[in-house]
Amino acid sequence: MINQKMRELGAKRSVIRELFEYGKKRKAEIGEDKVYDFSLGNPSVATPEAVNAALSDLLSSENPVSLHGYTSAQGDPGVRAAIADYINFTYGESVNADCIYMSVGAAAALTCSLTAVVSAGEEVIVPSPYFPEYKVFIEKCGGVIKEVACDGELQPDVMAIENAISEKTAAIIINSPNNPTGAVYSEKNIKALTEALRRCEKRYGHPIYLISDEPYRELVYDGVTVPYLTKYYNDTIVCYSFSKSLSIPGERIGYVLVSPRCEDFTSVYQAVCGAGRSLGYVCAPSLLQKALPYCLGKTADISVYDRNRRMLMERLSEFGFEMIRPQGAFYLFIKSPSGDANEFCERAKNHEILIVPSDDFGIGGYARLSYCVTTEQIERSMPAFEALAKSYKEKENG
C-alpha cells in the first residue's frame, strides 16, 4: 500500500522550494528585476572550461560503448586512483583508490554512508543549524536524529555534543563550510570535537563515525583553510560532491572516502558498497566520472561569491543587520531583528526579498540568504534591504 511517509515527503515541498516557486510566480507578476531571490543554493558561477572540454574530448575520442558502459559499482578504478592521488597531494593523506566509492552526488554519498553505519534505533548527532535533508536521510535508515545547537559563534558546541552522545550513538554529521550559516569549523574546534569523540568511543566501546559532508570544501574566503578530517580522527567518512566546486549540481557526481584508518575499514567500505547496491545505485554516471581526472583541483571562479559576500556584509551591517561573518559556502545567516525568523522572512517578502527562515534548519531567529546570485542582483536589492531595516526602526520608534 502507498507508503504514507514517502507520500508526505513527496507532497510537502521544502520551505526553500516553496519560496523559489513563489519567486518565479512573483517575477512573472511584477517583473524579473523587481524580485530579489536569495532562496536557492544553486551555483551561479560558470562551470570551469575544463569540464566541458573534458566531456567533449571524451565524446569525440573514446569508444562510446565503453565510455557509456557500466563502471564497477565502486566507480572506474582509474578515476578513483586519480582522486586518491589528488587527496594525497592536496591534504598530505595516504589513501588509495580502494578507499573511494564514487557516488551520485553528496546526497547519495550521505544515504549510502548512513545506511552503511546506522542500524534501526541508533542515534546520529547533528550540530544545528543543519541542512534539513539530514533528518530525512537519517530517518530513512531507521536512525534517530539528535540535534545539538552550535555555540554563539555557530561552531559545534563540543561539550554539549559529548553530553548528547550515548551508547546508541552511531555517527555524527559535520558540514563545514556550513549550510546554512557559512561557518567554517576551526581547527581548534575540530581538535576538541575529535578528542571528545575518541573519549566517547572508548567510553562506549564501539566506533562513532564522523561523517563529513563537504560539498563546499573549496568555497572558502579570507584565506581560511578547512581541516581535512581524516587527519584528526580515524573513524572518518568523507562525503564529497563536485556540484559546487565545478558548478555542476545537476550532474550528480561525488564520492565517499572511507578513511583507511577506520576501525574495521573493510567492513565499513563493503557496507557502503552494499548500501549503494540496495538503494539502487548501480554506478555513478560514467561519462561524468571519466571527466573528473581532468578537472581535479579546478574550481568555478569563486571570487564572484567572495565579492558578493563582502558587499552584502558591508551594506547589510550599515543598515543595522547583525550576522556572524561567514567564511565559506555561499550563505549569509542573518539575525532576525525581531528574534522571529518567520516574521523576518515574511516582512522581507513585502520588500520582494526572498530569504529562508531558519526554523527548518533546526534553529530559530535567523534567515539564510544565498549569495550565489549575480552581483548585479545584490546591488539592485540594496534599497529594498534598506527599507526592510528601516521598517524595524520605525517600529521601534513608533
Next chain:
Amino acid sequence: MINQKMRELGAKRSVIRELFEYGKKRKAEIGEDKVYDFSLGNPSVATPEAVNAALSDLLSSENPVSLHGYTSAQGDPGVRAAIADYINFTYGESVNADCIYMSVGAAAALTCSLTAVVSAGEEVIVPSPYFPEYKVFIEKCGGVIKEVACDGELQPDVMAIENAISEKTAAIIINSPNNPTGAVYSEKNIKALTEALRRCEKRYGHPIYLISDEPYRELVYDGVTVPYLTKYYNDTIVCYSFSKSLSIPGERIGYVLVSPRCEDFTSVYQAVCGAGRSLGYVCAPSLLQKALPYCLGKTADISVYDRNRRMLMERLSEFGFEMIRPQGAFYLFIKSPSGDANEFCERAKNHEILIVPSDDFGIGGYARLSYCVTTEQIERSMPAFEALAKSYKEKENG
C-alpha cells in the same frame, strides 16, 4: 554500528560478477581469444550516433550553468513532456509530463517505486526466474519477496500467481522481455494476468501495483510486440531505462511512469518523489536528461543481437542443447543436460565457456548465456560448445 546486512551485500559479489572476474583472470592466463565469456548483460552494440551528437551539441550550445544545473526533482519539464509525447505516439497512451519521474536508471526507478508502494511486512510477487536484485530491493524496503515459478514456456503462471496473492500483497514485478530467459510475455498471458490482478484487488479491497521493469522493451525479434501494460491494467507503474536501447548503461538514466489511471494517482506519484528524495536521488543527471529528447525512438543496431541469437539457437540445437526460443533481451536460457545448473556451468568452464547458473535467478536446471558479445566470439566458441555437448553424450554412453 556497521549494518551487517549492508556489509554482506557489499562483500558478496553476485555470481555473475564472480564469473566475469574469473573470466578476466583466465583471459590474462591463456589469452583473450581462448575464453568465451557469456556472463555479463553489458550492451556490446555501438551507442546510436544521435546520443553523442546530442551531448556534444548541448555542450557547445547551452549555457553550462543551466545545462549542468539542478533540474526539478521529478526531472526537466521539457524532457518529461517529450517522453510523454513519445509514449502517447508510440503506444497510443494519453499520459502527460506529470506522470513521469526521471530516475537514475531502472534500478533507481525500481527502488523508488517499491519504496513508494511497499511498506514493512508487505509482499511483492515475482515470477521466477527473475533478476536477483529484485530480492535486494524488495527486502530493503522491508517487503517480502514471493517467488512464483513460470510455466514450462517461461511465461507467468497466472493461476499460481493468483493463488499466491494475499491481503498482504502490495505489488507484482513483471520483466518482459525477461532477464534471464529472453521470454516476451504474450498479450494473452498479460490479459489473463491483469484480469487476475483485478479480481484480487476486488477480493482484498486495495490496489495491487503492477511494476513493469522494462529495460529491454525495444530488444525484440521475430516481429513480436511487447504489450504496453498501462493499457491492460490501471494500477501500473512502468520502470524504464535507456541503458539497453541506447547502449548507455553506465549513464544511469531512465524514468518511472505512474499510470494516470492509477487509483489515487497523485499519492502514488508523490510517494515516488518522496522515495527518491529519501534515498538520496536529488535529480537524474541533467546533461543526459537533456539529450533524451533528441534520442527518443532511436536504438542501437539490435540486428547484431538478433544475428547472434539465431546463430546460437541453430548451432546449439544441432549440438543437442535444449532451450525455449527467446524473443527478446539478449539472453538464451539453456537447459542443463544433467538437470543441475551448477554442474553444467562448472563443466562449461572446463571448456572456457562462461555462462551463469540459474539458481541465483530463483530456478534450478538452466544456465543463462548473454549474447551481447561480438558475433565473432560466438563463432569462435562453437568448437567449445560442441565439445561440451559431446562430454554429456560420452557420459551417457560410457
